[in-house]
Amino acid sequence: MTEKLIDHRAEGPTSAPPLLLGPSVGTSSALWDKVAPELSVTRRVVRWELPGHGGSAAELIRAGATMADLAELVVRLADSLGIERFAYAGVSIGGAVGMELALRWPERVESLAVICSSAHFGGAGPWEERAARVRREGMGWLLEPTAGRWFAGEFREPGLLADLAATDPGAYAACCDALASFDVRGRLGEIRARTLAIAGREDPATPPAHLREIADAVPRAALVELPGAAHLAPAQCPEAVLGALRAHLGGGASLGMAVRRQVLGDAHVDRAQARQSAFTARFQDFISRYAWGEIWTDPTLTRRERSLVTLTALVAHGHLDELAMHVRAARGNGLSAEEIGAVLLQTAVYCGVPAANAAFAVAQRVLEEETG
Template sequence: MHDLGGTGPLLVLGPSLGTSARTLWGACAERLTDRFHVVAWDLPGHGDSPTATGFDVADLARGVLAALGGDERFHYAGDSVGGAVGLQLLLDAPERVASAVLLCTGPRIGDPAGWHDRAAAVRSGGTAVLLDATPGRWFGPGFAERDEALAKSLLEDLAATDAEGYAAVCEALASYDVRPHLPRVAAPVLAVAGDHDVVTPTGALRHIADGVPHGRLAVLAGVAHLAPAEAPDDVAALIAGHASSPPRDTTTTAAVRAEGMRVRREVLGDAHVDRASASASELTADFQELITQYAWGSIWTRPGLDRRSRSIIALTALVARGHHEELAMHVRAARTNGLTDDEIKELLLQTAIYCGVPDANTAFRIAARALAEPGGEPTPTTAHEPTSEN
């Protein structure tokens, strides 16, 4: 277990197969030590950890608890197999895990035959046999050029990983499948996908977010399989925000409003919310408070639907009711929440049938303008925007 510093609540970080926790999480951990006491662990045969054999994912979870010692509750974040161990901890030690951020993972990862084949290949030729194909699986577009030193360090960690330890983790993943048990997870879970991840695509993270009682999904643009290294600022913000979200059964009105403001800013952007707040008058200020507390704090935070689904509903309702002054804002929010431009197009095409061609025609015109705006910042188009935007 590596102590990465900081003070505050305990935050435990888990690694991806073929990486060391220090390299994968280093930059992200630096952004978290002002709020948490951060520790990280390595897989057997990875980083500084000795090799072991004959274990499964549940054994890895027990090893994390043994290394931590005591009975202190902690927040958890893990990437790939580190995320799988996080799910196992949520199931096997629910009293210990206060919240979990599970990145680039799934309740089942790959298929058993593929993992056994990879274990055999690595036992035969070492982890060097993986080096040529790994950048395409690990890194999103442009990452290796943007941060050449970190990409090189990650690949060096893979090359230095003990072949037997790597193969043993492959075999642990071959037997890992907690899909039937997701409804038992009690703690709040944030599932984080990279939109370029071919190893654990967005659907795998959506399966987690939809399957646990208190789950939600975030999708990182331009990110593949190693989100903590590829997007440390975004991942650190997601972890800090998720860990600070108050449990729903103990929330006060002030806490609901604070959570609503956090979600509102994540979905609409700081510039948008700052502008709406600054333009509030004595007449409209209470309305802004109502939006923040009830729309964003009570509805958009509910675990029953992910933000992507809520954006689909919001767009459809706005087209159906002809609320065009709000539509551009929610088109941009839908993109933030993981909808692609093609999916927004399909949604608007469907509204042409069920809401009416004239409404869809106006919606397409507004959406085209909103999606073309550089940086996603709104250009005021109606007199209503300064007071009614929500």
């Protein structure tokens, strides 16, 4: 019998680094509609749904549920998708699930973003009362007071309020049970994932002080406060959330930039950066993140060995401008002029004499510039 899983929506290339996005209670994956498509340019984005929300079955959660139960559902979904290690971002209860994941499965959480969330949600009493009333009366009475917590000023997102009205009452109440019992204030120091806390300055449900508490206690954590944002910041302030997440998730790009400078030299990278425009920015990010942040940092091959491979590939495809750059890089990675010549001689056999002839001319010019 096939195991029943929480519903999800996947975007972006399957080969890209995975990013799981968690919702707030009473919402669906539509909460991320203005953010996820942009993140999926460089990430395999998976938006998951709470039980009884969106397309997830209500029976996946029961009265008395805990945050650990919800975290286990997310792990089962990741397993089913073949995702071992992932970045994670979540709003409110989604952020709490992220903290639970980082504490219970630290080897799986590469980085964590906790948005308009908390290490505790004000004690059990109010959540127990809300759960009891929802079980008695359904969801209708929640719409008006929730809109005031979710959004600041006159801003409203009718689709998200419709999602709240359509949520299964029993599943919503069980999520309230999980929020009632959640308190990891004493364990925040155990979180090892690189963490970003994002607070909405107009958020009455989880005020900035709650996010500050997380940022102060979690090692390597940072805090961003968004003016004009209430509890559902990705819906009300998507550009600000997107910018904060891009900077946070750009750890690979930052590492890649450092390696790129080490291999190619500051002068070359500075010229490339100076030529960057809005049109080429994503490509530059792609190069830094994937080529330099993942491939060139893989310890399976040394940088010297990678230079050997790169020189051969560039000759084979006739990329002579790139070849000149990588002849310089090869010298920095420890290859002698004689070894570079031996590589080019090898390409004469397998790539053709004309290709090797052009490559020798380029390499000779670069080596003469170096000795001169």
